[in-house]
Amino acid sequence: MDTIQIEGWRMSILHDGEVRSEFTAFSQVLQAGGAAYPAEVPGNFELDLMRAGVITDPFRGDGILKLQELEDCHVFYEGIFQWDGEGRGKLVLEGVDTIADVFLNGEWIGSCDNMLIAHTFPLSEIAKGWNKIFIHIKPVCLEARQYPIPMGATALRYNFESLVVRKAPHMFGWDITPRAVSAGIWKEAYIVKDKSRxxxxxxxxxxxxxxxxxxxxxxxxxxxxxxxxxxxxxxxxxxxxxxxxxxxxxxxxxxxxxxxxxxxxxxxxxxxxxxxxxxxxxxxxxxxxxxxxxxxxxxxxxGFRTVELRNSEILEEDGKGEFQFYINQEPVFLLGTNWVPADVFHSRDRERIPDILRLVVEEGCNAIRCWGGNVYEDDLLYDLCDEYGLMVWQDFTMACGTYPQDDRLQSLIRKEATAVVKRLRNHPCLCLWAGDNECDVMIRPRRNPEGNLLTRKVLPEVLYAHDGTRPYLPSSPYVSDQAYQRGKIRETPEQHIWGPRDYFKGEFYRSANPCFASEVGYHGCPSPDSVAKFIDADYLWPPEKNRQWLVHSASPEVMKGSYTYRIGLMTDQIQYLFDTKPRNLAEYAAMSQISQAEADKFFIEKFRMGKGHTSGIIWWNIMDNWPQFSDAVVDYYFRKKIAFWYIQAAQQQVCFMMKDDEGELILSGVSDMRASTQAAYTVEDALTHEIVLQGEVAVSGDSSVEVARMAQPKEDHFYILRWSFGETTGCNHYLSFHPPISFDWYIRCLKEAQLYSFEGFDIQEGYPCR
Structure with a gap:
């Protein structure tokens, strides 16, 4: 279809108390006192205000908190287009955030009520020559108040609006994203000429x-x-x-x-x-x-392929269960990462997607899970996943809540899901639809999740009508009627393994026994160079009771917010491993990154060595969406943390790894290849260079094979694992330790091992995590 671009975009804002009448044109906004600013489409109004010098960079210092002062603002956009006078046309708005009225030359042509899907408006009265599009976006926090929330509904502290408006839930505040409610025309907007056939x-x-x-x-x-x-x-x-x-x-x-x-x-x-x-x-x-x-x-x-998921729904008394993907009739072990918002301001998602996906591939992943607190990503993401062979687990956009079940919300979800399914269903990468993120386990007071009409009725009906070729999981984790009736709400084959987030080899993590982990992660401080880009100099050190550190742990409130615990959590994780107080930011960052790296490596290797019972792990997560202290292994500025290289080593297709078990160290060979492999291996002490194990072993295809055992030494040791098969070589490491360990000793082991070429972590200098 012929596409006509809309030009000359400009925007304005007015606080709710300043809007005393219905506006149908941009000139009326100016008469009411609004100022006109050049606008970018796709865009978000905060970015336009920042470019105009009205607000400071919200990613610096505590600037993100100031955006809360704009949550009552009406946002107005005007753009113009030229029409040749022939035929009929329609306006396509691929993404408007969120509730808006749309006008052509002062006449209302329709409304938007969903940020997550495109809206199309027939244009019956287009003038020859120049025409004006005017869009009035209303403050979503105020608009949400007109929809009653039943007392049986549940949401996280900052997210009750998200239960009744179709907007990415994370935008109201999450532990991985700041509260930046935002508004704007965040995707493309254009005119198309109608075709009759x-x-x-x-x-x-x-x-x-x-x-x-x-x-x-x-x-x-x-x-x-x-x-x-x-x-x-x-x-x-x-x-x-x-x-x-x-x-x-x-x-x-x-x-x-x-x-x-x-x-x-x-x-x-x-x-x-x-x-x-x-x-x-x-x-x-x-x-x-x-x-x-x-x-x-x-x-x-x-791409021609088949996909199947075999899910036993519960773990039996002996711990047995199944959550196994089959692609083209063969079982595939998923090694993946959770895909969270690419950017806090979604108009910038598309430019960041290619670089983030390249990191996913570099890590050795074969899957991503598109998390349900996010938007549905740009077509570009799915095109690239098709090319890269990354399987996509796609949540529908609902997260951590018990949503109202009224006819209005059912209708909104039905319309949204239909649009999303039709848009994405031709992508071979898309291997699973999931109804939501963690809603089954969030119900308070506890009720049977089978009563959720949105995920048990509306979404299955949409999929039955418009897809039906992929498995559907009503929630992640999914609590089936069988699991609920048998009291196994937390004993499902697919789980999110967060727990206390204390010592990563503590009882909770060691005893966790799901077949599949779709969330698990550990904190890691960004490098000092990155921290200095978003924390003001006066607040760089120390982290305790530090206003800006708390803000950048995604807390919408300082000192008392729901997510302020995350800085203390990160500090505690350092304490568990090293039992020492870092002396400066560089040492803190290095210790934190090592703690995160060893934890993430442990989680992945636990699941890979458990093959047979286990069938995949999707860890949390590859990338930050704004500058923060988080579980991501790459920060917002694309600086990799140490965990990136440890995960890369642990996710090699053929990999040797170790674990401790009741005083013994067990060496295993793990393969995700179909064919068996004859591999030669050595295990060497990093400091003494003594070879403690060596030999050859047949590593069966798609399996984990126990290769050798040895007594676990009482002293801490850093072992280097090397192997080769054909012309392929690999290396990994294993830390045999009894916490706490000496930080200086660990750094010395890394120097001697020379296994990793860290970017921004000059190991020869000791610990300067730059």
Whole structure:
């Protein structure tokens, strides 16, 4: 379709008390005292105000708290476009945050009520020449008050508005994001010219797939807009190309405006997750013809694969259970990271997505979990995941709450889910829909989550109608009726393993026994150079009772906020490992990063060595969305913490790793490859360079194999693990210790081991985590 850009965007704000009438044009806002500022679309109004010098950088110092003074503001946008006077058009707003009225040349044309999906408005009265689009975005915190919240509803302290308005929950304040309620036209806005005949929907499904013979039977489901024309005068054809593999199929005469076209793909190039095979993507061309005239063509990429999830729903008394993904009929162990907001201001998400995903791939991941407190990400994320072979677990946008069940919210969720499913369903990377994040376990007072109509009725009905090819998990973690009735609410095969977040080898973490961990993480302080970019010089040190450190632990309130505990938590984690007080910021950052790195490594290796019972781990998390103290292993400025390299080592496809068990050290060889591997290995003491274990072993495909045992020494040791198979070599380390350990001793071990090439951590200098 022909696209016409909207130009000359400008914006203004007025506090709620200054809005005394309904505005239909930007000039009325100016007459009421609003000032005009140049605006960027996509954008957020705070960024426009910052560029205009009205507010300071909210990411510096305690600037983010000042945004709370703007939460009662109405935000107004005006843009202009030129129309040639021919045909009809429509306005497409891919993302408006959140509740807004939209006007064309002073006439109301519709409203928006959901930040998370696109809104389209037919334009019946477009003037030839220049036209004005005016958008009035209302303060969502005030608008939310018109919708009663039942007493049975539950939310985190700062998030009750999110129960009744369709806006990313994290924006009201979370422990990983600041409270930045925001508003704006955060995605593209443009005019399109109408076409009278076009392809409305296109969806390819795999009916059968034989990975060995590479034979695939598939179907194209389509819907076309042809008005009241004779359908038999129309034809539809599909062609797919991937290298030298080509398939074609056609329906020469349509019997109706919707239909299914079945086709065979011989010698199909199958799509596989990263590490399991090639990420083959077919260039699909779909053509609608009226006689010999081509009236519409659409193109996209598609990968042929199947996905299944086998979920036992509970762990039995003996701890047995199952939560196993099968891709193309074979089990795949998920090594992934949680995908949280790419940026606090979502208009900047798209520019950050490619660099963050490259980090995910560099870490050795094969999956991401798109967390339910976020927006649904830009198409770019899913396109790149298709290319990289990253499996996507997609939460619907609900998190940590018991949502109202009224007809209004059901209708909003149904409309939203339908739009999201239709947009994303052709992506092979998308392997799971999950109803929400942690809502099943958040119900207070405790009730059976099966009563949640949003995740047990509305979403399944949407998926039944519009997808049906992927597994659906009503919540993460999912508490089924069986789990609830048997009192196993916390004993499900898939869990979020947070617990006390104390010593990472403490009883809670060592005894955790799920088959799959979809959240687990540990705090790590950013490097001093990064901290100096967002903390003012007077507040850099010490962290105790430090106003700006507390603000950058994502607390909307200083000293008494719900998330101020996180700085103390990070300090305690240092204490558990080293039992010493850091003398300065550089030492604090180094100790904290080492603590985080060893913890994350322990979590991943625990699950990988548990193969057979375990089937995956999605750790928390790859990247910060603003400058903060957090569990992320890469900070907002793209500086990697030490955990990045430890995780990278622990996630090698073939990896040797160790664990301690009742006075013994157990060496295991773990493989995520299909084929068995004959590997040579050594275990060397980093300081004495003594070889304590060596040999060769057959590491079975897709398994964890116990290789050797030795008595755990009473003294602390830092072991270097090396292995080779064919032309491939690998290395890892294992810290055998009885806490606390000496920080200076640990640094000396790292120097001697020379295993990691840290960026920003000059190990030769001792500990300057830069």
């Amino acid at each position: 076009y392809i409305e929907e296109s969806y390819i499904t795999v009916d059968s797939l034989d990975a060995e013979s590479k034979a695939v039977q598939a179907s194209l489901r389509y819907s076309v807009a042809i008005g009241r024309d004779n359908s038999k005068e129309y034809s539809i054809a599909v062609e797919g190309r991937c290298g030298d593999s080509v398939f074609t199929a056609a329906e020469e005469a349509l019997w109706f405006s919707s239909g299914i076209l079945h086709f065979h793909v011989p010698d199909c190039r199958i799509w596989y997750p990263r590490g399991r095979g090639e990420q083959n993507l077919y260039n699909i061309t779909l053509t609608l013809c009226h006689g010999d005239e081509i009236v519409d063509t659409i193109q996209y990429r598609y």
